[in-house]
Amino acid sequence: MSDRRETHPALRSTLPSWRAAIGPGLLWGLIFSVSISVGLVAAYGFWHVLRGEAVSARGFVFGAAALNAVLFPIGALAGIMRYSRAFADKAFVGLGMLATCFGLAMLVLFFGQMIWDTKKYFRYTPQMIREHNEMLRDRVTQQENIILAEMEKTKAEMHAEMKKAADDQERAEIKELFEKEILPGKLSDLKKNADDFIQARNAGVREDLSGWGIFVFFLANGPSNVPQDAGIFPALIGSLYIGLITILFAVPIGIGAAIYLEEYKSKGRMGKILGGIIQININNLAGVPSVVYGILGGWAFVQMMIGLQQYAPWDIAPRNLLGGGLTLALLTLPVVIVATQEAIRAVPDSIRHGAYAVGATHWQTIRFQVLPLAWPGILTGAILSLSRAIGEAAPLVLFGALLFVDQTPGLFQRFTVLPMQIFAWADRPAVLMNGETVEVWQHNAAFASLVLLVMLLSLNAAAIWMRNRAQQRLKW
Amino acid sequence: MSTAVASPVVPQPAPPVRMNRSRQKLIEAAIEWVLFGCASLSIIITVAIAALVLTGTYEFFMYQDERPLAWGEVWSRFVQFFTGQHWNAGFANAEYGILPLLFGTLCVALIAAAVALPIGLTTAIYLSEYASPRMRVIAKPTLELLAGIPTVVYGFFAVAFLTPHVLAPVFAFFGMQIGNPYNQLAGGIVVGIMIIPMVASLSEDAIRAVPRSLRDGAIALGATKFETSLKVTVPAALSGITASFILAISRAIGETMAVSLACGDTARFTLNPLEGFATMTSFIVRIAKGDVRVGSTDYNSLFAVAAVLFFMTLCLNIVAQKVLKRYRMVYQ
Missing domain, CATH: 1.10.287 (Helix Hairpins)
Structure with a gap:
């Protein structure tokens, strides 16, 4: 990239050696770590004294030592970087690489842990x-x-x-x-x-008792009160339904809203003001905690379903799959809108002007010129919103989706979804097996997480791949 | 569609228009109104959320299990809510002071910020200033994958791996007790990992928007590359970076499933990250999944907490938008 600028070679040769900086750097790091750790531990002790609780000198010393163990390496590095320009220049490359790889390492760690626990699932389940x-x-x-x-x-x-x-x-x-x-x-x-x-x-x-048999059983069966018989079938179907409802509702409405904001809102003074308000509102809506959406869905859609029951000949549970799906559709609406807006904004004005010049109307220009070009970006947004909806659980807690659901979920019945199933399993107590405590429920949760992760990561990877391809191909 | 993507330079010609002008105009207007309807749905959502949360909060302050409170009682509940040091909704003689929940949220957000802000910012600087294009092509999507992992899996990771197999042995080595399986430290760390991609990608956008001339000037004056990045580029992109920090912290405050799995839901008035104590969101989850009677004070306290949460994140978001707007105006 032409944006990046290297340290000037002439300067690099004149910078003093980094060895001179080791002494003062280490000293600086020591002062840094000791002062911060002693200050923190003292504040913590003071807090306990204020509340009339006992504090011990041993805890003080060990706490300070623990903090120092973490802070001193950081402080020493910062100290040497502070006293040597050459070292700082070189060290930051390594630091940046480390920080960047941290994310990658976490991803590997996640998968490693899930696979490890899933392996344990396959080890203990036949036994049980x-x-x-x-x-x-x-x-x-x-x-x-x-x-x-x-x-x-x-x-x-x-x-x-x-x-x-x-x-x-x-x-x-x-x-x-x-x-x-x-x-x-x-x-x-x-x-x-x-x-x-x-x-x-x-x-x-x-x-x-074969591995394949256990795998199929896990996918094809519902909850149970014994861990080895518990499966994820209703949760899996519930998640798929939720994804479908999101696609059907959030994506069309989101695309419509984005088209309005990008192509129409600047028409007239009133439209400008209103469009501005809507834009600010959407940006803020994207930051509203998901659990708050649950409050909205848990009231609005439940009331809707209770109202619907009067006209429907069949039974409608007030907290049903449709309501849950619509709640998540509302939650993912900003994701679709923002992604679509970006895609539409990337279409150059010359295309629009060309269309107008040959006599197309406003809508014809959008429909036949802008949207086809923005399509990869829009699809990316749609997939991202889908994966968000499938992975989200917090709003559904307020929807009562945590309960034991042992049926193939229908649109108007109670339901559960994969993340909720994981949540329900994740902190169940361990079971005593042949004298050792085994976290059997957690193995179930890990297996379910792995299924969910594979689903979501393939969706995300598809979205990212599509966006990269679109970026490479669309050049004006 | 794909043909249009493949040859963007030659757009598809519009099909011949065979309608009279007035009908065409009508259709255009109808489409505009439909699209406007889609866009204004977001306003309806916001208003509905605010109205619902505020109604519940009103009932929380004005009623005790459907019995209207006298003004004096309302006032004392109000004072207790904002200054009380005990939150024990769900028990007899319940007290509703939000400070313990607020402290729980604050503790998680602080730890998350301590993890995510340095790592995210370093990543952003590295990716925009140092990394080769190939490295960036690999690293950015990988980080985005990290953002796509569901939060409940982060929580499970904390409660099944981080606390029992990493934090507990480490702290036991130093002779300290850490809450197992619930502690604030594990919750903060996983939330921090969760918001790294957000900080990194938003900050990187801001840093890349800094004009090249600023970097050229610094290099010409004899600064090293590191000094250029740290003392010229980053300060120039500061508003964008600040906005990314605020947005990430707001996300950490609103985070629910990971926190309620990792930190538990016992409200305690402390800031000790080695204990597990309830946050605002994990309290909401506790009330929602328990069998609390709808309309009781315990149930309505959910709305009061949600109102505090909603307005906290709203304020943070508005501030972030304001800050972002400033940086857009400077360089574009």
């Missing part, structure tokens, strides 16, 4: 399924044993009664009573119990 299977089978066997024992006992009772009996007729009566009434009665009671267990066994026993 096996134990669960065993438990289910054992329960049935035990019940069968109980039945057999009960039968034996009853028969023994019968024989005892028969021995006590006076004559053959009475004996026959007792036998009939036992065989016709008491035995079948007991048997059916016990059988009912056993049938429940058998049903639970038949439904609950999972034969497929």
Whole structure:
């Protein structure tokens, strides 16, 4: 880039060596780190004393030492950079590289951690399924044993009664009573119990313990109160619906708003003022915390659904998927508007003037000249808004999406989405397994996060790739 | 569409117009009104949010579980809200003083700023002044990917990895206790990582907008490249950089899922980052996911907190827009 300017070679050769700066630099760093850490720890101790809590000298020393361990390297580097121009010039290249790579490293760390925990999911889940299977089978066997024992006992009772009996007729009566009434009665009671267990066994026993089988089970099943049987199917479908609703509502309205702001608002004085207000408003709306949108959606769309119920022949849950999707559509509206505005602004005026010159009307110019050229940018904005909507959870907490939802979500039913599912799983307590505590729920959360991350990152990567391609191809 | 993209120099000709003029005019006007409707939806959203939040806040101050309060009680609740040191909504004899929640938010935002501002700004300077075009082509999209990760995953990262496997051992080494699994430090760090891309890309735009002549002048006067960047380019782009800082902090204040996972939702009046205490947003989540009766004071306190949050971020955003506008006027 022609914008960048290097240090002048003549200057570089005259700068003093950086070795002279080590001494004063280290001293400066020491003073910096000690003064800041002692000040901070003293302030912290003072705060506790003010509130009448106990403070210890040991905590003071260790706290200051910990802070120093962090601050001294920073201070020393800054000190040497302060005293040596040559060192500063060179060191900043490294620092900048480090800072830039920090983001990349975090991305790798994220993925590494998710993959690591997902691996653990695949390690512990077969074990838990096996134990669960065993438990289910054992329960049935035990019940069968109980039945057999009960039968034996009853028969023994019968024989005892028969021995006590006076004559053959009475004996026959007792036998009939036992065989016709008491035995079948007991048997059916016990059988009912056993049938429940058998049903639970038949439904609950999972034969497929392969990795692929577990993966498919996770994707195709709903929530459960045992970690190994819990899956993400309703959440996944809910997220897809949310994405669809966002595309259907936020993207057209956002594009319309952006076209108005870029192409129409400067017509007339009134339009200028109004357009200015709308523009400022959209910029501010982009910064409103997402959880606040939840308050809006949780009221407006819930009221709407309650109103709709009076006219609809089928059941409408007040806090349903459509309402949640519309809330997220409102949330992502500024993203679409800003991206579309930028794309439209990048189309040069000469194109518009050309269109006007051959007699096109205002709308024809926009429709047939401006929009086709701005299309890649608009699509990028749409994809970014889609990924934001799929990843966002905060507004939906106010929508009651946290609850156990064990059904394929429909447009007018209660729902959950992937981020909410992760949120629900992320801080459940660990489970004791064979003497070790295992964070089984967190492994579920990690697996679900990985699914979500792969979905979102591919969307984002597509958007970024498209924008870069558009930037390369569109040159005027 | 793609043909138009491929050959932008030769735009598609408009199809022949076979309508009379008045009908064409009518359609044009109709389209303009429809587009205006789309644009004004944003105003409706803003007004609706403000109205809802303020109505709930009004009910919070004026009623105690649907019983209208006397003026004296309203005044004392008002005073308690802004100066009280205890927030225990949801318990008997609830007290509603927002300071603990405000401190929680402040603590997270400060830590996030301490992480994100230096790293983001350094990245921005490096990318605009030092990096080769190839490096920039790789690094910028990667940073943007970081911005695309859902916040709940950041929170999960904090509660499942950062706190138990990084922070807890490190602090145990120094003989200090850190809240496990909830502490403000982990929350602040992940929120900081989350807002790095924002700081970096907005600051980079500002730095690149600085005219070349300023850099030329500094180099000509015998400054090194580092001195040019730090003492000429950055000050020249200061308003844009400041705006990016403010926007990033406003985002950190409004951050919800990561914070409520990483910091927990126990309100405490402290600033100690080693403990976990509720922020404004995590309190809202707690009330929303718990079974609090709609219309009770506990429920309405959600709106009061949301109002404070809304106006805090709104003010920050307005300031940032003002600052940004100034820098646009100087160089363009």
